[in-house]
Amino acid sequence: MSSPIAISSSAGKPGAGGSLRRARRAEARTARAFVTPAVVLLITFFFVPALLGFVLSLTNARLVSPQGPQFVGLDNFTRLFADPLFWKSLRNTVYFGLVVVPLQSGFALVLALLINARIRGINAYRAVYFVPVVTSIVVVSILWTFMYQRDGLVNHMLQAVSFNLVQGTDWLNDPATAMPAIIFMSIWQAVGFHMVIWLAGLQTIPGDLYEAAELDGAGRWQKFRYVTWPGLRATRSFILVTITIAALSLFSQIKIMTNGGPLYSTSTLVFQSVRAGYEQQQTAYASAISLVFFVLVLTVSLVQRFLTRDKD
The missing domain is CATH 1.10.3720.10 (MetI-like)
Incomplete structure (x- = not known):
């Protein structure tokens, strides 16, 4: 079983802190790699349609129309x-x-x-x-x-x-x-x-x-x-x-x-x-x-x- 003195001395060695930071950055990159697909899908199929729906509700847009949508507020x-x-x-x-x-x-x-x-x-x-x-x-x-x-x-x-x-x-x-x-x-x-x-x-x-x-x-x-x-x-x-x-x-x-x-x-x-x-x-x-x-x-x-x- 390692003594506290050995642990503290190993932690204080040159490069130990850098290795720990590199390991944490690698874990963060891995976490972002796993989370990114779900975030992209959530933004693409939820937040973007919700925002477009809100914007369209304030216009007079039609599915097929020769004129572009115009802002009509809360009409x-x-x-x-x-x-x-x-x-x-x-x-x-x-x-x-x-x-x-x-x-x-x-x-x-x-x-x-x-x-x-x-x-x-x-x-x-x-x-x-x-x-x-x-x-x-x-x-x-x-x-x-x-x-x-x-x-x-x-x-x-x-x-x-x-x-x-x-x-x-x-x-x-x-x-x-x-x-x-x-x-x-x-x-x-x-x-x-x-x-x-x-x-x-x-x-x-x-x-x-x-x-x-x-x-x-x-x-x-x-x-x-x-x-x-x-x-x-x-x-x-x-x-x-x-x-x-x-x-x-x-x-x-x-x-x-x-x-x-x-x-x-x-x-x-x-x-x-x-x-x-x-x-x-x-x-x-x-x-x-x-x-x-x-x-x-x-x-x-x-x-x-x-x-x-x-x-x-």
């Missing part, structure tokens, strides 16, 4: 906040998120608890629940569009279960049922993904905690309340944020199944932004909608992060 935002369709799209987006986030996360947790048991064939059940996730949302939306028709599979099943007492309706062409129908399909399609995340969180909880709780006479509910739920703190924070962002970004199902109808009952902020930017070629107006959507998602994410923070 696009004034027009946006006076547009009844914007407020309807905002209500639809919030409604979709308020329903999907608790139902999808709760149902995924129930499935994860059920398939976390060590029984024969459990991997087959996991695969069955996860199949809709790996299926393209476009394909799923097309299939469910046929199923939701008046003579589709959904109404046939309702008639069979109710012995022809319930005839069903044209789900996607009724303003009262179009959004609930899309909500049901969206939860069915994505619940398997969050089930896997819940399952990963469950498997990180030490089994000793359950054994100790069982020795103390805890039942199933007490085990879940005092062992499982606290052990899933980080997992549930991640799931709530990801489900919320995905729910507020609803677009593909709307575009394929209803195209915003009927009577704009399924129009969302993202759908309105895409339609304004590409179909109506109002690039500046679409940028204004996108900025409002960005502020909405950021606010909701920060609130969720604050509410689910570690209070210890």
Whole structure:
């Protein structure tokens, strides 16, 4: 074992400090080499588009126009906040998120608890629940569009279960049922993904905690309340944020199944932004909608992060 005197004498030798500085510079260069690709991608695909979107929202730019964009200040935002369709799209987006986030996360947790048991064939059940996730949302939306028709599979099943007492309706062409129908399909399609995340969180909880709780006479509910739920703190924070962002970004199902109808009952902020930017070629107006959507998602994410923070 080296003595303190030997260590200090070796540190004081000529060139020792220079070698240490060279090693630190080499480590710094290595760190920059690893970080640079991620920083370049972040700047290219996040900060630059966000800055361009902000700049475009202050102009009258169009997708195809013989004249260049001109600065118009906050005219696009004034027009946006006076547009009844914007407020309807905002209500639809919030409604979709308020329903999907608790139902999808709760149902995924129930499935994860059920398939976390060590029984024969459990991997087959996991695969069955996860199949809709790996299926393209476009394909799923097309299939469910046929199923939701008046003579589709959904109404046939309702008639069979109710012995022809319930005839069903044209789900996607009724303003009262179009959004609930899309909500049901969206939860069915994505619940398997969050089930896997819940399952990963469950498997990180030490089994000793359950054994100790069982020795103390805890039942199933007490085990879940005092062992499982606290052990899933980080997992549930991640799931709530990801489900919320995905729910507020609803677009593909709307575009394929209803195209915003009927009577704009399924129009969302993202759908309105895409339609304004590409179909109506109002690039500046679409940028204004996108900025409002960005502020909405950021606010909701920060609130969720604050509410689910570690209070210890």
